[in-house]
Amino acid sequence: MNIVVCVKQVPDTATERKLRSDDKTLDRDAADGVVNELDEYAVEEALRLKEAHGGEVTVLTMGPDKASETIRKALAMGADKAVHLVDDALHGSDALGTSYALAQALKKIGFDLVVLGSESTDARTGVLAAMLAERLGVPQLTFANKVEVAGSSIAIQRVTDYGYDKVEASLPAVVSVVEKINEPRYPSFKGIMAAKKKPVEKLGVADAEIDAAQVGLANSWSEVADFAAAPPRAAGTIVKDEGDGGVKAADFLASKKFV
Amino acid sequence: MSEVLVLVEHVxxxxxxxxxxxxTLARRLGEPSAVWTGPGYSAEAKxxxxxxxxxxxxxxxxxDIVDYVVAPKAELLAQLVSSASPAAVLVAATAEAKEIAGRLAIKIDSGVLTDAVGIGEGLVADQSIFGGGVNVRSRVTKGTPIIAVRPNATPVEAAAGAGAEEQVSVAVSDAAKAAKVVDRVKEEKGARPELTEAAIVVSGGRGVGSAENFSIIEKLADSLGAAVGASRAATDAGWYPHQFQVGQTGKTVSPQLYIAAGISGAIQHRAGMQTAKTIIAINKDPEAPIFELADFGVVGDLNQVVPQLTDEVVKRK
Structure with a gap:
């Protein structure tokens, strides 16, 4: 089975994240880049499916040169090879542009299964997997907390507000995973060393047959009009519990008409 | 005035x-047209x-429309956008509705904005990003704006509309039937409101200490008619089911009132609750960052404070 895992480099949540004042895009230099957490679950799930069914796991990342760190991490976990979609023309692409560029790259790579995290910690739109399914014309198997493949059939449990839906489809398909689908492995020393020798193919916009007029900040379908640091919340009242903390909290609730 | 399509959420x-x-929001932007999908429509709903x-x-x-994952609803909305030429399409910022919005955006070649907490003049959407640290105003620049709005972001106001019913015939395409829902499994969650929709959320964290002790969080929640949430520390420890996790890799909530008990308030948690209108924190560590967000905080043992608060709430009802 030919599995492609889409992995995104995101700014570390623990550092201060900013938008750039010039073009209002994410300031990728201001914060350390890390692998988007949910994508680590995606890599793990891809590796497990490969271990069970055979085949190959390819990492696909779209991002600047710096995103190669993220590729190395996924390769160190055990992926076989990687494709790095990197081109200045892609900078500032919104979800529509990003999904288009990734879909073009996926068509070029070829796949039986695409796996990705259900959301990124920076933009948090949660739409990319659905958009990829739409663009590629393949089944959308998103928010999975369980994936089972048998021959050309695939079944997932799709997490819902009330529990989960059992969903069935045929390969090829796009799967997005939620946290707790598995426990991502830590790269071993051997894995880290091996990753250095694994092939990473760089693709530009032209290589992936991406129409440059459909990607990048200037061609996005939406724009940031303006932004500002959120005003700090007004300092609240903090009391020490002296046996009446619950009563005081209830008084506060009453003052706000919650009780 | 143009129509504004609103995808109806129903259970x-x-x-x-x-x-x-x-x-309520759509009335300010044009003429609201509700779009009902799937079985269950009734005179009461109308x-x-x-x-x-x-x-x-x-x-x-x-x-047919609900028997397949997401795609049929996006197809239906695309059909309505084409026939009604609305000024905008509004959906709730739920996991599924955002996916519908995403597929619709591609079908009608239009921009999509997610997790709006308000929509202003010129369909400019307010968003709160980076765990609540930055406020952004965004707009769609191509096509018909599709905006996913967070639950609880808009105070509800009644104002009668004509409610003219129009049956829409749907022929779900084969392409939209690729992922079939073969079973829906409902997990017991009792009578509590849904986490992302609840006006009040009571969450427990590491300080709760055990799965059994979550009952004191649940009791407070029930006294207030609230949903129960949990921090990642609590769900990772297996004290509370993962689907109730509030935070960066879990649910984002924006309730009127958020009560955090035994939660330190790490950025990963704040990312999921910082846009709550009123925040109460109960924690024994006076240095816990959650107190920086709190409108009211009690430094103390939640095992004492939470049950006392529950008793008081019950007493004052």
Whole structure:
């Protein structure tokens, strides 16, 4: 089975994240880049499916040169090879542009299964997997907390507000995973060393047959009009519990008409 | 005035509150048209939608539309956008509705904005990003704006609309039937409101200490008619089911009132609750960052404070 895992480099949540004042895009230099957490679950799930069914796991990342760190991490976990979609023309692409560029790259790579995290910690739109399914014309198997493949059939449990839906489809398909689908492995020393020798193919916009007029900040379908640091919340009242903390909290609730 | 399509969220035939919020919002932007998908439509549902301003109600209540993942609903909305030329399409910022919005955006070649907490003049959407640290105003620059709005972001106001019903015939394409829902498994969650929709959320964290002790969080929640949430520390420890996790890799909530008990307030947690209107924190560590967000905080043992608060709430009802 030919599995492609889409992995995104995101700014570390623990550092201060900013938008750039010039073009209002994410300031990728201001914060350390890390692998988007949910994508680590995606890599793990891809590796497990490969271990069970055979085949190959390819990492696909779209991002600047710096995103190669993220590729190395996924390769160190055990992926076989990687494709790095990197081109200045892609900078500032919104979800529509990003999904288009990734879909073009996926068509070029070829796949039986695409796996990705259900959301990124920076933009948090949660739409990319659905958009990829739409663009590629393949089944959308998103928010999975369980994936089972048998021959050309695939079944997932799709997490819902009330529990989960059992969903069935045929390969090829796009799967997005939620946290707790598995426990991502830590790269071993051997894995880290091996990753250095694994092939990473760089693709530009032209290589992936991406129409440059459909990607990048200037061609996005939406724009940031303006932004500002959120005003700090007004300092609240903090009391020490002296046996009446619950009563005081209830008084506060009453003052706000919650009780 | 142009129509504004509002995708109706409903469960067991009941219109969800977020839909009433979207209708309230849509009235400011144009003429609200509710779009009902799937079985369960009734006179009661119709009355509710009209009460909150739906001038038109498109009804596509075939079972086909919910038997496949997301794609049929996006297809239906694309059909309506083409026939009604609305000024905008509003959906709730739920996991599924955002996916519908995403697929619709591609079908109608239009921009999509997610997790709006308000929509202003010129369909400019307010968003809160980076765990609440930055406020952004965004707009769609191509096509028909599609905006996913967070539940609880808009105070609900009734204002009667005509509620003219229009049946929509749906022929779900084969392409949209690629992922079939073969079973729906309902997990027991009792009578509590849904986490992302609840007006009040009571969450427990590491300080709760055990799965058994979550009962004191649940009791406080029940006294307030609230949903129960949990921090990642609590779900990782297995004290509370993962689907109730509030935070960066879990649910994002924006309730009127958020009570955090035994939660330190790491950025990962704040990312999921910082846009709550009023925040109460109960924690024994006076240095816990959650107190920086709290409108009211109690430094103390939650095992004492939470039950006392529950008793007081019950007493004062």
């Amino acid at each position: 067991e035939g009941q219109v969800k509150k977020v839909t009433l919020e979207l209708l 009355a509710k939608l009209a009460e909150y301003g739906a001038e038109k109600i498109y009804v596509a209540d075939s079972a």
